[in-house]
Amino acid sequence: MDLSTILGTILVTAFLVWSMMLGKGGLILFYDMPSIVMVCGGSVAVVMMNYTFADLKSLFSVVMRAFISKSMAPTELIERTVEYSNLARKEGILALEAKLKEVKDPFFAKGLQCVVDGFSADTVRSIMELDADWSRARHANGKKVLETFAAMAPAFGMIGTLVGLVQMLASLSDPSQIGGGMAVALLTTFYGAVIANVMCIPIAGKLDLRAKEEAQLKAMMIDGVLAIQSGEKPTIIRERLSAFLAPKLRERAAA
Numbered sequence: 001m002d003l004s005t006i007l008g009t010i011l012v013t014a015f016l017v018w019s020m021m022l023g024k025g026g027l028i029l030f031y032d033m034p035s036i037v038m039v040c041g042g043s044v045a046v047v048m049m050n051y052t053f054a055d056l057k058s059l060f061s062v063v064m065r066a067f068i069s070k071s072m073a074p075t076e077l078i079e080r081t082v083e084y085s086n087l088a089r090k091e092g093i094l095a096l097e098a099k100l101k102e103v104k105d106p107f108f109a110k111g112l113q114c115v116v117d118g119f120s121a122d123t124v125r126s127i128m129e130l131d132a133d134w135s136r137a138r139h140a141n142g143k144k145v146l147e148t149f150a151a152m153a154p155a156f157g158m159i160g161t162l163v164g165l166v167q168m169l170a171s172l173s174d175p176s177q178i179g180g181g182m183a184v185a186l187l188t189t190f191y192g193a194v195i196a197n198v199m200c201i202p203i204a205g206k207l208d209l210r211a212k213e214e215a216q217l218k219a220m221m222i223d224g225v226l227a228i229q230s231g232e233k234p235t236i237i238r239e240r241l242s243a244f245l246a247p248k249l250r251e252r253a254a255a
Contacts, residue, residue: 157192
């Protein structure tokens with residue numbers, strides 16, 4: 001679980017709701033179904049025009065990556081790689097096959113399987129780098145969907161504002177209709193701003209961070225797998241992989 005994402009989501013929601021409740025009229029003043037339909041429905045429809053159903057179906061799992069991180073910790077990866085290197089040097093590469101079942105990361109397991117199967121170093125690198133590139137492209141696509149939502153929601157908020165103003169101006173002769181027009185005019189802008197700045201932009205930012213962390217981890221895995229295959233000394237492997245880490249984490253990896 002990513003505590004910063006979860007805590008941030010809870011806090012921003014609490015602050016918004018609390019601020020709205022403090023005003024005269026409470027939360028009910030911020031509810032307007034035409035505004036919700038305009039902003040949410042319009043944004044979803046335009047995003048559907050930009051992307052395929054496959055992209056939208058995977059959006060939920062992509063968003064969950066901002067809240068739940070299943071990646072192996074870099075320090076754990078270094079320890080595993082050193083352990084497998086020791087095993088391969090003592091008992092041979094084929095001894096790694098018995099360890100594959102305990103490898104939870106599919107990318108790391110795939111690289112080790114290629115080594116066990118006797119693929120050349122160039123082939124192993126090519127397969128793993130291709131896998132990493134396509135994974136990065138899929139994650140970037142999910143981020144783009146959220147960024148499109150972030151762009152469309154305020155745009156439909158502005159469209160709703162214009163619709164509300166037209167309705168208001170058309171009802172100047174009937175004062176009882178002015179309130180409804182103003183509600184649409186103001187609340188659509190509010191909904192669009194909240195969707196973009198409270199939901200889509202922060203999550204897209206966290207997904208970008210996740211993608212960079214995953215790219216670094218996969219680069220470490222590729223380097224580690226190839227080092228195991230070439231029979232490098234475990235101490236050299238530890239030093240090489242530690243170079244990927246920040247100075248504080250290097251001390252922990254060296255311990």
